[in-house]
Amino acid sequence: MKRLMVLAVALLMLSCSCQNEVRESRPPESPALTGTPFQGGGSRVAANVTKCLSGSDTVGVMLKVERIIDGDTFEGHVIQNPKTAYNPGVNPWMVQLTKIVVRINGIDAPERGQFYGDVATLHLQWLISGKAVGLKLKQRDMYGRWIATTYQDGADIGAEMLKEGLAWHYKEHDGNPFYAQLEAEAKLAGLGLWCDDRAVPPWEWRRMSKYERDAYRN
Numbered sequence: 001m002k003r004l005m006v007l008a009v010a011l012l013m014l015s016c017s018c019q020n021e022v023r024e025s026r027p028p029e030s031p032a033l034t035g036t037p038f039q040g041g042g043s044r045v046a047a048n049v050t051k052c053l054s055g056s057d058t059v060g061v062m063l064k065v066e067r068i069i070d071g072d073t074f075e076g077h078v079i080q081n082p083k084t085a086y087n088p089g090v091n092p093w094m095v096q097l098t099k100i101v102v103r104i105n106g107i108d109a110p111e112r113g114q115f116y117g118d119v120a121t122l123h124l125q126w127l128i129s130g131k132a133v134g135l136k137l138k139q140r141d142m143y144g145r146w147i148a149t150t151y152q153d154g155a156d157i158g159a160e161m162l163k164e165g166l167a168w169h170y171k172e173h174d175g176n177p178f179y180a181q182l183e184a185e186a187k188l189a190g191l192g193l194w195c196d197d198r199a200v201p202p203w204e205w206r207r208m209s210k211y212e213r214d215a216y217r218n
Contacts, residue, residue, distance in 0.1 A: 016212055061136075064130075064134070067129075072167060074128065075099065079132060100146050103146065104150050104152065107158045107167040108167060109121075110193060116192060120167060131152055134150070165187070165189070165191030165193055172203070
């Protein structure tokens with residue numbers, strides 16, 4: 001009987017020891033839960049950040065603009081805001097490190113190398129470079145860019161580009177009648193790219209061969 005009791009106690013101690021080893025061997029919790037940025041679980045953080053940037057909660061996402069790519073595209077880092085601060089499961093520190101490329105919704109600016117392409121790029125740079133902009137995200141395109149209506153200090157940046165005649169209303173992908181009106185007014189006034197009767201929409205320019213583009217420039 002005494003031997004059986006000793007054996008039972010030994011088995012109980014061995015069981016406790018194994019449980020402790022299993023507990024200690026588990027990977028550290030996701031940074032989304034612990035708040036420590038460089039521990040394991042990066043894929044989970046990325047998924048949470050993407051969730052934070054998509055759907056109905058996207059109104060109010062703020063971005064610090066760091067680079068203007070062309071007249072309708074820019075990139076920057078997401079800035080923490082009240083929506084991310086109270087979104088459970090999202091680490092605000094990691095959200096601030098999220099760098100995204102944004103394509104302004106509803107407009108298509110001249111490409112670089114196209115007539116007025118550089119002017120459009122410089123104007124967008126003047127409007128938002130180095131500033132915080134608000135984004136109303138729509139979706140991601142085939143290049144991984146976020147399509148978003150963009151605001152700076154209350155101004156609709158897409159509308160500002162159209163007002164100056166520095167972009168086309170991208171009617172194929174946007175049915176905003178206000179944008180269509182702004183394009184028509186700029187065209188009637190001969191502003192920006194509309195001062196040239198030969199102005200080619202960017203979606204046509206992108207389909208042109210190098211030979212056709214060179215012929216157009218000359």
